[in-house]
Amino acid sequence: MGIRVKVDKFNEILKAISKDYKVFAPVVQKGKNTFSETDLIAYKEVKSIEKIEFNKKAQYSSKEAVMPITQTLFYFTEENYTEPKLDSKKVLVFLRSCDIHAFKRTDEIFLKNGLMDNYYKVLRDKIKFVLMGCEKSFDNCFCVSMGTNTTEDYQMYVKPSGDEVLMDIKDEELKKIVMAFEDDNLTMDDNFNLEGNLAIEEVKPEFVKENSVEVKISQGIDKSLFSHEMWKEYDERCIACGRCNFACPTCTCFTMQDIFYKDNKNAGERRRVWASCQIEGYTDMAGGHIFRKANGDRMRFKVMHKIYDFEKRFGYHMCVGCGRCDDICPQYISLSNCINKINHVVGELK
Ligand code: SF4
Numbered sequence: 001m002g003i004r005v006k007v008d009k010f011n012e013i014l015k016a017i018s019k020d021y022k023v024f025a026p027v028v029q030k031g032k033n034t035f036s037e038t039d040l041i042a043y044k045e046v047k048s049i050e051k052i053e054f055n056k057k058a059q060y061s062s063k064e065a066v067m068p069i070t071q072t073l074f075y076f077t078e079e080n081y082t083e084p085k086l087d088s089k090k091v092l093v094f095l096r097s098c099d100i101h102a103f104k105r106t107d108e109i110f111l112k113n114g115l116m117d118n119y120y121k122v123l124r125d126k127i128k129f130v131l132m133g134c135e136k137s138f139d140n141c142f143c144v145s146m147g148t149n150t151t152e153d154y155q156m157y158v159k160p161s162g163d164e165v166l167m168d169i170k171d172e173e174l175k176k177i178v179m180a181f182e183d184d185n186l187t188m189d190d191n192f193n194l195e196g197n198l199a200i201e202e203v204k205p206e207f208v209k210e211n212s213v214e215v216k217i218s219q220g221i222d223k224s225l226f227s228h229e230m231w232k233e234y235d236e237r238c239i240a241c242g243r244c245n246f247a248c249p250t251c252t253c254f255t256m257q258d259i260f261y262k263d264n265k266n267a268g269e270r271r272r273v274w275a276s277c278q279i280e281g282y283t284d285m286a287g288g289h290i291f292r293k294a295n296g297d298r299m300r301f302k303v304m305h306k307i308y309d310f311e312k313r314f315g316y317h318m319c320v321g322c323g324r325c326d327d328i329c330p331q332y333i334s335l336s337n338c339i340n341k342i343n344h345v346v347g348e349l350k
């Protein structure tokens, strides 16, 4: 159902939705980025549409909604354990098409990869997607090459348009909340100027059809690529900071920590915390063995997971082409360049 509404009315609708939902969206956080005087665009709870950043890409993804950076799984004493209470509210997340596709990947990992992760599932079951269209491609995006530039998998679409907001609502519960604002006196002139609260009209999401960055994933990858010298370049260039993993909407690795309270050493909590396959210590084993010591080996592992290994198991690629890893790397390492380099190297190896 397509609807056009004034911004003020949309904010009233958002307020009504917020009675049952927490609403998360990309927000500009002044001066909060890594370098001084630079802004961070990351996910936060919002109460009005003016707070939502529609025109720039969020530097970090929305994955915190289902994978908190630090998540207490349970509290323990010597005899008992209890799980933390869950917030009863459901969750609405504003996402671009590539990020909705990213949720499909994290669902595979946590729900369909042998075991079902209940901690993920309880958070995931609460989530509904609000699609944010893309008027144009952002720097480093290659969603078209990855086939993630369009989606029908959303419960509501929202687009600001001057002093109005366009919506396409598929979800019955959200429709009911929105339609409660319908005004009996609604009139619309020939230019679609609103006199009432809501105007019903066709609304179609905007999707990009091309990016300036294109990748071609080689179909001929075999074992010889894994020991190829191309990875040595990253021994020097990558500083193993892990930022690429933390910004990526499809990276799901975590580590476990048991925290013991100072005043009672037999009580504490078990937490899971985001981890990164690029940083030192990630593959350390008991006894001292390290699987991937060199930074180039770690880069190879990450890249192969994104464009080779995941596809072998699930039938499509893990990377959604959001370009956040390229945006955030302090060493200007580009995943899209690396993918194209692989294509070139595999061609040479044949
Ligand atoms: S690997 Fe990079 S481009 Fe691909 S989904 Fe992750 S952050 Fe986005």
Ligand code: SF4
Residues within 6 Å of the ligand: 237, 238, 239, 240, 241, 242, 243, 244, 245, 278, 328, 329, 330, 331, 332, 333
């Ligand atoms: S962000 Fe760049 S430098 Fe940091 S770990 Fe990733 S590839 Fe290496």
